[in-house]
Amino acid sequence: MTSYIEIVDANIYFGERLNTEEWDNASDANKLKALYMATRIIDRFNYRGEMTDESQEHQFPRGGDTEVPETIKEACCEIALKLLEEIDPDMEFENLPVLGHTFATVRNTYNRDFAPEHVVAGVPSPTAWKLLVPYLRDVRGVSINRAN
Numbered sequence: 001m002t003s004y005i006e007i008v009d010a011n012i013y014f015g016e017r018l019n020t021e022e023w024d025n026a027s028d029a030n031k032l033k034a035l036y037m038a039t040r041i042i043d044r045f046n047y048r049g050e051m052t053d054e055s056q057e058h059q060f061p062r063g064g065d066t067e068v069p070e071t072i073k074e075a076c077c078e079i080a081l082k083l084l085e086e087i088d089p090d091m092e093f094e095n096l097p098v099l100g101h102t103f104a105t106v107r108n109t110y111n112r113d114f115a116p117e118h119v120v121a122g123v124p125s126p127t128a129w130k131l132l133v134p135y136l137r138d139v140r141g142v143s144i145n146r147a148n
Contacts, residue, residue: 002057003035004042004068004076010035013077022084030084038079041089041123042072046137062135075131082124089122 005013007028014020023031039058049063060068118129 001036003032003039004058004060005035005073007031007035009073010077010080013074014081020081023081026084031080034080034083035076037083038076038128041079042076042132045121045132045135047135048137069135071131072135075125075128078125078128078131079123082128087124089119089124 010023010031014023026034043059045059047059047062051059052061052064052066058068060072116126118124118126121129123129123132
């Protein structure tokens with residue numbers, strides 16, 4: 001198994017970014033696991049165009065490109081960071097319908113009329129979601145093909 005970005009390159013990415021303590025303090029084994037999980041999250045979407053090679057392991061590169069786009073590598077890093085911060089996409093999704101929490105005298109109530117797209121999609125990072133959206137196939141479109 002591989003990920004969209006190697007630990008060395010992810011370390012460089014995070015070296016230029018604030019608030020990366022979870023990444024900085026994680027073991028290489030956990031960093032690798034987080035990058036693998038992030039790659040799996042990215043790979044489950046329906047992207048525009050076709051994979052460059054039908055036998056390639058992951059969704060990218062696409063459309064004849066030979067390299068994975070930098071924004072996909074960045075999205076992989078952002079998702080990995082959230083996973084290391086123990087943000088569980090499944091738990092986030094399950095909490096969407098929660099209307100309130102009460103603990104002793106403290107009560108929280110949430111307006112769930114609007115569910116964030118990234119949470120519904122299972123992406124724990126809104127930053128990563130913004131990086132992925134331009135590559136997604138428009139599900140509202142209709143494609144008609146003629147068969148002979």
